[in-house]
Amino acid sequence: MHRRFLFLSIGFVLIIFYAFYFNQLKREFNLSQKQKGLIFIKVKPIQTNLGWGYEIEVDGKPFIHQEFIPSIFGRRGFATKEDAELVGNRAVAKITDSQMSPAISIKDLEELGIQLKPSDTLQIKK
């Protein structure tokens, strides 16, 4: 009985040790990636009732959830998945180009061939 308990204890301790060791390794890896300035970025198109948008994850954490065309007036999604991907990739390119800001301007949208309407930049007076 005592022996079985002893084995169980040793096994448990080993599992704990590896869990702890893995956790430490993970922390050190994350730290080294940060120190190297490396970031992992993922962009994926999303479909909502507004049309197409995109999501960007940085280091596995959600950063941008863009359901509608950025910068313009109105809540209008991209017409196609490809348009959403194109603009999402422009945002990612800005991050990776050390500009650090994935902000999208009207000029970016025009450069990428996104169809805009006159009302997209309309200003309204009450």
Place this chain on the structure above:
Amino acid sequence: MKRFHILLLSVVSLSVIISSCGKSTVPGTQDGNWYRFVAPFQGPARSHAASFVLNPDGNGNGTTAYVGTGFSNRNTKFNDFYQAIPIGDSSLTWAQVASFGGSSRSDAVGFAVGGKGYVGLGIDTADNYLSDFWQYDSTLNQWTSIAPYPGNARANAVAFTINNIGYVGTGYDGYNYYGDFWKYDPSSNSWGQSITFGGFKRSGAVAFVYNNMGFVVTGIGESNGVVNDFYRFSTTAVPADAYHQAQLPNSWLHLNAITNTSTATFDDGYTNIQRSNAVLFVMSGVTSGLGSPDAGRPKAFLTCGTAGSSTWEYDIISDLWTTRTSYESQSVSYGVGFTINNRGFVTTGLSGGTGVSATSEFFPDQVYNQQD
């Protein structure tokens, strides 16, 4: 022997629970914890931005924050705007919304009424002080020009909302400090003069709302010095309580000064609450200090600004301040603080002459953890 094994298992299990959390805690008092790795502000790094929180309750706590305008260290002024929605335990997601309808500017002010945001005043790229105001409709993702601010054009004003009316006042126009307040009624798209601020004229103050009362504190005054007075505005009569005198309707009530001015001991430690261009956010039901009489009360948290990274907690009920864990990222001035879903965040600001995009969240109930 069996007892030894049980003891061994207990010790090991405990150490596993601690290590598997991924957050090693350091010994210390429960002074709160700043989490520095919240998704950074999505737009170009900046300072002097404006913000508002949509769907605020009577305590200034809402569901979505909006941050925009401001300027970069290259003196570029912005008109872009971003929304922040909290997700998970310690993060936000950002989305870029319609660019601000008015001209690019810094030092504007924002507030929210009835599900819509309002941004106005500030300084444009030609250094003109502005008086225009714009309404943001999140459903339409659209900005609309509204009636201009009737007071003198200015920057670094403060704003708060009481009972669906926005109050905007204080500020600076390059020559004059202001103490006047004007109230905006969205139902009539009109401004009316409100009661002039009870304290010193000032710029770069912070304001918050609790229980439909507006609070204004800190800032820089006419003598170019940081001010130490603190006032509360109420549209209705407020009876006296253990900590406050009775307040008349539509009046400013003088609260405890934020320096050691009394002969009592409560303010002996008030060494560096005074500051300008700080950030502030409010959280309800903070459970820190359990066992102390202030447990579970609403608190306002003041940090950054000209006084550096020190963080102070204001107990709204007892009108008393206590120190908290200092802001852990680079201390900023002209940053933005907001509360969404009862969570307090700080983003953007000026640090070492450079605009930043770092975003932090404060956990008042957690033990300080220097690794996050």
